[in-house]
Amino acid sequence: MTNITINVNGKEHNLDIKADEMLADVLRNRLGLTGTKISCGEAECGACTVLVDGAPILSCNYPAVKAQGKLVTTIEGLAKDDELHPLQEAFIKQGAVQCGFCTPGQIMTAAALLNEIPEPTDADIEYALNDTLCRCGTYPMITKAIHAAADKINRGSDIEYPSFDFGGGYQVVGQVVPRPEARQKVTGEAIYTDDISFPGMLFGAALRAGIPHGIVKELDIHKALALPGVQAVLTAADIPGRVNHGLIIQDWPALVGVGEKVRYVGDAVAVVAAETWEIARQALELIDLEIEPLPVVTNAVDAKKTDSPLVHESGNLLKHIKVDKGDIKKGFEESEVIFEDTFFTPHYEHAFMEPECSIARPLDNGKIEVYVGSQISYEDRSQVAAALDVPLEKVRVRGPLIGGGFGGKEDIAGQIHAALLARATGKPVKILYDRHESMLVHPKRHATQINVKLGLKKDGTLVAAQTELYGDTGAYASLGAKVMGRATTHSTGPYIIPNVKIDCYAMYTNNPPAGAFRGFGAFQAAFAIECLMDRVAEELEIDPIELRRKNALRQGSITNTGQQLRESVGLLECIEKTAQAVEEITAGEDPFTSRIVPGEPNKRRAWGFAVTFKNTGLGEGAPDNASAEIELLEDGRVETRISSAEIGQGLVTVLQMITAEELNLPLDQVRVYLSDTDLTPDGGPTTASRQTYIAGNAVKFAARTLRESMLATLAEKYNLPPDQIGIEGGKAQVNGEEVSFAEVGSLMREEGRIPKLVYDYKSPPTTPLGEPGDKHFAYSFAAQAIEVEVDLETGEVRVIRAVGATDVGKAINPLGLQGQAEGGLIMGIGHALTEEFIVEEGQVFTDHLSRYRMPSIQHVPEEIRVIIVEDPTKEGPYGGKGVGEISTMPVPPAIVNAVHNACGVRLNRIPIDQDWLASQLQAKGS
């Protein structure tokens, strides 16, 4: 132990610490200052930034002993006497807060910048925040927030909200409002799972196979059990209930037992609970594990071959998904031109800023309580209960705030392991993944190979489309069949095509499992079809925008799955508005023609174009429902409860707004409580861009029902017809008299009516593929234009401008919508330019964040224009439909098409390999 004295936020602390403790650990664990977040633990992401003597440093890699005698400032020390620092205020008002996990690091980095440069330029901000990453992609709003804060500090200017012009006759819906939880997120008070601890809590860790395919021959835990501080070591034999978990197909063992197969490197074979995280890790090293390796299969195409090693005894085919429409043979015969090519997309990593964390706690009443940042808390409950072999009501799953998900927090991570260890030890157990384990274990985006063949008339009219898709779902099913289902139906684009044939193979391999990830298969499909459409336009000498316009789905069109689109098809409007905006910027010049950059003779610029669509909701026959509870509390406030997850997308805001709208209540009179299987009804999974629509509707109808119930009570009491009673500003108006909500509530209670109700919302029915009827109850549409710059010598590609329009039905929460649109765009830029999750022979190469680069503030285009198209869908709340995923999807094809337009090289795969591009450019040049 070493004794240090440090001053943190003005307070002296004298501490005995270990020599190898990092400052972040001391702040979080010894001082309880959990506002400082650890996201990567490898000095890559900036989330743990604090100031030491005024200078920003990465506290996850800064030995605490070095802070001896120094002044440390953390996020908790920024606000003075409850008054927010201008940066904190600006981050809230400018929407620069989404999941919030990186926010303390962003604000501390920005605070240091403003101390050094009081009036920073955009370039100064970009340089200073270069290594402070935000996976939600709030960078454009962060830049605006820093400028706004500087204005306030330097000139006393008020910090304003951005303005968006969405009216529509609502009081709250369509207005710019702050996130209800934003204040906690900018002050460091926000609580994520790892910020919670309990007295006597143990720390769990899992031993991973490390071998992608093999039989467990030996597993000896005796030495680990004997290590002082270890309280339990469990293997598969210790699981009382169901060993396997999985969202649809339970094929994924929580622990692989002796004689059983491991199918990817991340498979767990034993779990340990110990008094400290360090002892738990040491114990893992003492377990003797012997695995007899088996041959591996590492991609979906090989997996389908008859001589492939089998990942599961049932075979490598998870699902063959088919679509048939019209007569494909006749369609190609009738075509005047045919185009065909094959496209490739890699695995991608969600890289949510908050790594997975679960805490399981045995309660005195025999229940197990699980704290976890999960996208599907009810599913976690049933999976934990099944593993423990206890009734559902013996498990309570509670969600603290969640630091990003993007689809990566739908499957089981540490939930079952923590529950098993808590049951075995009778103590609370926390399992926190470090970044390495997170990258190794959780499901990724499916790597795909997609062949597209298009038949057209010479005028560009699509006649036939045939696609063949291979999706690598890795070792376990996860949501693979659904993901590749969506890839299937989106693989011919948002186009009218009379003859379609699609075959899609979702294949098991020995790679890490693949599952849900923003865009859910439709992302990969959009890349393939939109790249080929661009070639069609070039060969047929048709303007790429015109080609899309000509074939675009519109009201009345029949989709490739035979669904007639009766309403809310805003694609043509998206195309028009995007085209207009590009024309404005280029002043009439052809955007798709290569231009030399003035003063940079080796650089070329051009625009690229792509369109896309994305279903809202689960669809294809899956029941898609949500229940919401609403209660008029005694103090007159209203609380809305639903299990749906806030993963940064802004659901709390949306549900608060809807409740306030329906009850004519001021926003601050509405509380939203999420993610608690004991106290919140099931909102269903937070996936498929469905929560605004499904949970939104459940809350809307719950609020309406409460309103009716309140009116009924007042009508009786005052002997008035309900339609003569008004509700305004949180008060009822009766006979010119005001009755507060609190009074209405007590009237209801006096009558024996509890002012609390649950509304079960059922979405419009859908039908499975191959059956008549609607496959989805709504689709969102988007058009995207992107200008890139290509360095002809080095192959380097930069995005310069991005203009895109999205049909969202109705903009309910404009500030959140802008954040989703910009953030999705930036993630799309990352997928096209910076990201690739690499697996070699089943071993993960990109096993640290330093090897997997998400886009930084330097990748943000110079100009972003987000255009919102509102073509309402009748059933959606106020006409709204999904938006969480679509903004990422058209970005990679638009970039790849722009690269071609700039330099003449076509690419069939992402991310763009500048090495390869440069070699092509060299070959062309010579």
Place this chain on the structure above:
Amino acid sequence: MNNYQEYLQAETVAEALELLAGSSRSTAVVAGGTDLLLELRQGRHPKVDRLVDVSGIESLRMISRDGDLITIGAGVTHKEIISSPLLQEHARCVVEGCGLIGGPQVRNVATIGGNVAHALPAGDGTVSLLALDTEVELVSAQGSTWQPLIEIFAGPGKVNFDRSKTLLTGFRFAARGDREASAFQRVMRPQGVAIAILNMAAWVKLAGSGAIERARISCGPAGPKPFRAQKTEQFLAGKKWDENSFQQASEILAGEVNLRTSPHRATKEYRHLLLPVLLKKVLDSAVGRAEQ
């Protein structure tokens, strides 16, 4: 959780040497620790029991000019380098190279001594110092010596002195003279680790005629060790920097470097393709600055 038992902060060079000499436990020298601490945590560095931190030694934290010599202490941070008016004037390539490393959080902590002692063939700080014909001071119980920086490297990540017994304490190079200037550039791969695919620094002295009187060029990774392109330098001496000399210099440079393919980073061919691109950029820039 790095699992070392002691973290000792030396206040003087003598104290650091004593700490290094005085224990049988495995010991490593640490400065900013931005690389070493991570390598220890991730098991990429042999385990050590003790770390001796030299970043707090005041005498290693100076940037100074003494006559025609500029000296940078090994404990100077990247942030201090890029903020130093003296180095902006006399070591532009070092300022440029260090300014590209990490973000402000890393630059506030990481030291130039650490960058060099890490001995990566493409260390931006190392490569930029080489173009200034930098000498390095090594201090051990046996005394101190100045020697050319280029001579301390033994291979990727390796130096030819015992890092657990000998301290690298400082760097010195000639102040910028009349019609002299330097520049640094690198190309990164957008995916994967933040190490340059290829970086290059150049220093030139122009003659009265406008031709290059002398040039120094360093680049990496161009072999197992940080590399000085001496044949190219010799060729350029006395040449006017124009299209013709550029073409010839590019060929000579391509002939003397040892470029390799690094998986998931760059092919050998791509590095060869970048070689003349960077050469042109750094020499255009250095010559342009020298002419001013």
